[in-house]
Amino acid sequence: MYEIKRFNYRKDQFGEVRDYRYGENWPIVYILEDGREAYIGETTAAYKRASQHFEKAERAKLKTMYIIADDEYNKSATLDIESSLIKYMSGDGKYLLQNANFGIQESDYYDRERYQAKFEIIWNELQKLDIVDNDLVQIQNSDLFKYSPYKALSQDQLDVVEKIMSSIKSGETTPHLVSGEPGTGKTIVATYLVKALTMKNWSKDLEIGLVIPMTSLRRTLKRVFENVKGLTPGMVIGPNDVVKKKYDILIVDEAHRLQRRVNLTNYRDFDKISASLGLDKDSATQLDWILKSSKYLVLFYDKYQSIRPADIKYNAIDNVTFIKHKLVSQMRVNGGEGYIQYIRDILNCSDPPHIKFYPYEFKLFENVKDLVSAIKEKDRDYGLSRLVAGYAWEWKTKENKEIDYDIEIDGIRLKWNSVTEDWVNSPNAINEIGCIHTIQGYDLNYTGVIIGPEISYDKDQHKIVVDKSKYLDFNGKRAITDPAELEAYIKNIYKTLLTRGISGTYVYIVDEALREYMRQYFPD
Numbered sequence: 001m002y003e004i005k006r007f008n009y010r011k012d013q014f015g016e017v018r019d020y021r022y023g024e025n026w027p028i029v030y031i032l033e034d035g036r037e038a039y040i041g042e043t044t045a046a047y048k049r050a051s052q053h054f055e056k057a058e059r060a061k062l063k064t065m066y067i068i069a070d071d072e073y074n075k076s077a078t079l080d081i082e083s084s085l086i087k088y089m090s091g092d093g094k095y096l097l098q099n100a101n102f103g104i105q106e107s108d109y110y111d112r113e114r115y116q117a118k119f120e121i122i123w124n125e126l127q128k129l130d131i132v133d134n135d136l137v138q139i140q141n142s143d144l145f146k147y148s149p150y151k152a153l154s155q156d157q158l159d160v161v162e163k164i165m166s167s168i169k170s171g172e173t174t175p176h177l178v179s180g181e182p183g184t185g186k187t188i189v190a191t192y193l194v195k196a197l198t199m200k201n202w203s204k205d206l207e208i209g210l211v212i213p214m215t216s217l218r219r220t221l222k223r224v225f226e227n228v229k230g231l232t233p234g235m236v237i238g239p240n241d242v243v244k245k246k247y248d249i250l251i252v253d254e255a256h257r258l259q260r261r262v263n264l265t266n267y268r269d270f271d272k273i274s275a276s277l278g279l280d281k282d283s284a285t286q287l288d289w290i291l292k293s294s295k296y297l298v299l300f301y302d303k304y305q306s307i308r309p310a311d312i313k314y315n316a317i318d319n320v321t322f323i324k325h326k327l328v329s330q331m332r333v334n335g336g337e338g339y340i341q342y343i344r345d346i347l348n349c350s351d352p353p354h355i356k357f358y359p360y361e362f363k364l365f366e367n368v369k370d371l372v373s374a375i376k377e378k379d380r381d382y383g384l385s386r387l388v389a390g391y392a393w394e395w396k397t398k399e400n401k402e403i404d405y406d407i408e409i410d411g412i413r414l415k416w417n418s419v420t421e422d423w424v425n426s427p428n429a430i431n432e433i434g435c436i437h438t439i440q441g442y443d444l445n446y447t448g449v450i451i452g453p454e455i456s457y458d459k460d461q462h463k464i465v466v467d468k469s470k471y472l473d474f475n476g477k478r479a480i481t482d483p484a485e486l487e488a489y490i491k492n493i494y495k496t497l498l499t500r501g502i503s504g505t506y507v508y509i510v511d512e513a514l515r516e517y518m519r520q521y522f523p524d
Contacts, residue, residue, distance in 0.1 A: 002070040009065040018047035022069035027078040032062040038095035042082035076109035091145030092132045096229035100199040106152040141383040147224045149195030154329040168296050175297035177322035181340045182499040183332030186300040190253045198230045206248035209237050213257035216421045217441040239286040242293040250294035255301040258286040263310045263475045285312050307493050335360035343498045347491045356523045361504030364522040368409045371508040375448035385446035388434040391473035392452025436493045447501035451509045457517040
């Protein structure tokens with residue numbers, strides 16, 4: 001049976017830890033805290049470890065020690081519980097953790113399921129003791145948890161981090177390109193890398209910037225960095241900010257959303273920055289700015305998530321000499337890498353074999369009313385479930401507040417997102433429809449995707465076809481003259497929308513021919 005024992009963390013009282021029945025020669029997990037900061041660890045010698053920590057000024061200022069013990073604990077179990085506590089207490093946000101983030105990994109061991117069940121009981125007790133605030137489900141649905149640099153990395157993610165850090169430490173200035181499908185954890189690796197660099201003696205004083213091209217995701221990550229010791233919101237910047245000071249290291253997430261000089265809302269600022277760096281205004285891209293603004297550069301990139309003409313072309317990436325890395329482990333979608341490929345094959349009409357991705361829910365709805373109801377039910381049960389759609393309806397409510405809907409399908413009236421920044425977490429999001437610009441970069445538990453009338457299926461050609469007149473994102477199609485290019489962008493949009501859901505994706509298709517084609521790929 002587990003127990004949580006409280007001790008005053010004072011040197012003259014460490015004898016109480018020594019005399020505690022689990023105080024020496026038994027695996028335990030412990031929390032040191034002072035109401036503002038905390039340190040989490042595990043050891044087989046609680047008294048000795050408490051004394052060692054007290055020699056560090058940062059630890060010595062902590063006031064209370066909680067020891068979590070159990071007659072059934074072993075070293076594997078305490079390592080696992082320590083890792084879980086670090087992840088969830090970071091996501092809880094009550095404390096700034098003094099822990100470094102490197103070395104946090106999840107490993108399987110005998111009877112792990114039982115110890116994980118014990119962890120849930122421990123967490124509930126920590127809530128009762130007012131050591132943590134939120135329950136596990138609330139934390140799992142929070143951005144602070146999803147983008148925490150305290151996440152346990154998969155082996156391929158950890159390998160990428162170690163190779164990049166080793167390269168930078170050696171003085172190698174060739175930039176790094178990390179590619180990966182949706183859900184392979186590019187943003188997690190990026191935030192982990194920033195935190196790890198701030199914790200190493202050789203890199204902690206370097207000027208580091210995390211470049212996020214999308215305003216909504218940038219705001220979210222600023223909030224995350226505000227709650228992580230050693231990180232600051234000012235480290236999260238937009239592409240235009242890279243010229244404001246000299247950076248040693250720039251890490252760029254969602255690099256496929258860096259812009260070129262096409263379909264911009266502010267050409268003047270773009271040209272001004274290009275000129276300040278000695279670049280030709282007509283050919284310069286935000287990638288060129290970044291290459292000139294730091295000694296070390298790391299890009300996280302997925303060419304299949306480029307969704308607008310303003311996004312940099314792949315050849316802009318291809319023309320730079322990179323040290324290349326690839327992330328492959330699927331961290332988001334419970335359907336795994338196979339589901340991601342399945343969606344791509346369906347949209348490319350590549351005739352994939354019919355596959356079920358149990359327990360992942362991939363479900364086709366015959367009417368939009370049932371889709372809306374199902375997503376609202378999932379949001380009540382699990383939280384963080386949202387409706388999204390292709391940009392095939394005018395955003396009338398943006399300009400005219402007297403209008404209360406933008407989309408009407410079979411008598412069901414729906415409204416586009418009322419906010420553009422952090423829409424996923426906005427109060428009324430469950431009653432609205434998000435677009436690609438509000439959802440890219442975010443994870444959901446369940447996603448309800450409405451595939452609009454801008455795409456259909458041509459049975460004779462066995463291909464998905466695009467009706468440009470029905471695609472209403474003005475900046476998304478302006479300056480495109482090649483129909484194949486527009487088709488690629490729209491397919492990328494739907495691939496992104498269809499891969500946001502962790503546990504399931506529900507789909508309604510407006511066009512009857514496309515619905516008939518895609519029906520064969522859903523479970524019976």
